[in-house]
Amino acid sequence: MILAKTKILYIVYTSILIIAFLFGILISKTTTTGLNGPHMEGILWPNPPMIKPLQLNNQHGEKFTLENFKNTWSLVFFGFANCPDICPMSLQAMTKAAKALRAETSSDFALQTVFISVDPERDTLANLTKYASYFSKDLIAVTGTPDELKAAARSFNTLFMKIEGVGEDYTIEHSSGIFFIAPSGHMASVLTPPHNSLQIAERFQNIFSFYQGISDE
Amino acid sequence: MSKIQLCLTLLLIALCPNIVIACDSLELLDGWVKKPLPGTKYTAAYFSIKNNSHGTQSINKFSSDQFKKVMMHSSSTNSEGITKMNPVSSLMLLPSQILEAKPGGIHLMLSVKNFELFNADQLISFSASCGKNSSWQFSLPMKSP
Numbered sequence: 001m002i003l004a005k006t007k008i009l010y011i012v013y014t015s016i017l018i019i020a021f022l023f024g025i026l027i028s029k030t031t032t033t034g035l036n037g038p039h040m041e042g043i044l045w046p047n048p049p050m051i052k053p054l055q056l057n058n059q060h061g062e063k064f065t066l067e068n069f070k071n072t073w074s075l076v077f078f079g080f081a082n083c084p085d086i087c088p089m090s091l092q093a094m095t096k097a098a099k100a101l102r103a104e105t106s107s108d109f110a111l112q113t114v115f116i117s118v119d120p121e122r123d124t125l126a127n128l129t130k131y132a133s134y135f136s137k138d139l140i141a142v143t144g145t146p147d148e149l150k151a152a153a154r155s156f157n158t159l160f161m162k163i164e165g166v167g168e169d170y171t172i173e174h175s176s177g178i179f180f181i182a183p184s185g186h187m188a189s190v191l192t193p194p195h196n197s198l199q200i201a202e203r204f205q206n207i208f209s210f211y212q213g214i215s216d217e
Numbered sequence: 218m219s220k221i222q223l224c225l226t227l228l229l230i231a232l233c234p235n236i237v238i239a240c241d242s243l244e245l246l247d248g249w250v251k252k253p254l255p256g257t258k259y260t261a262a263y264f265s266i267k268n269n270s271h272g273t274q275s276i277n278k279f280s281s282d283q284f285k286k287v288m289m290h291s292s293s294t295n296s297e298g299i300t301k302m303n304p305v306s307s308l309m310l311l312p313s314q315i316l317e318a319k320p321g322g323i324h325l326m327l328s329v330k331n332f333e334l335f336n337a338d339q340l341i342s343f344s345a346s347c348g349k350n351s352s353w354q355f356s357l358p359m360k361s362p
Contacts, residue, residue, distance in 0.1 A: 131254060
């Protein structure tokens, strides 16, 4: 009698374990089939934040605001002209990638490259004109007052900090990511360094396809 | 000093690499100076140096007559994506070690004297100081980034 009871209990427990195992497989399958986007690396926000209003000036002295990010894709880099190491390499990679992307895509595709200088003290509009034209005639270089730049950095959820040195030998700590801004003004992604043009172009195409897929749905 | 202390001291001495206060056996493998960009007062130099000696070599200072100032720096990016540039006081090369100064890492930050003086492919002379009386001369070509 006791032996029969133990047998029944054994069968019941085993059945419960098998059912729980099968249920677990079912749950894991249903929860992982939802995201079938392209292979993405780096940061891609599920709910992309909208960049906030900003007020800067481009190298030609014209206002550059949130409106300038509308109806075009944008690649944005924060830095300063006297940054000798990471900035020129990143700007070169970014402008080269943009040139390749423009050449590969249709004529109605708009992509702008924006360099936000966080060093208004040394990066006068005249200096920015010379500096930006070295990389590309299409590179938009913008700057503003320290307060305007702080607001711009907040708009991109980033920051910068001046590190005092002797005289003009100061430096600035800043974001070295390349921000991908969608034509809606949403921050689609940020690519972390080291940057190279092929990697930027590939990442952009992935994000672009992903966004096209969303808008087609 | 006990026998044990003596043994430990000898062991420590044996394990420590010999620090050679001279620029002997440093070999330049590669390198370049970034042509100063318009509108800027600073540029950077990158290089690969090999220590061919059996002792550790230490470079304390770089200088160049063609630049106002030469500073050893190291760029680093933290987990929040913020890039910092920190001064480096000396570069240590272990025996047979190749030190690579490259974009985004260790580099020489050069303060430009006169922008107009530079041409692409121009050779820039540097002097590396390894001690009070030891220096090593080498040249790097200037290139557009």
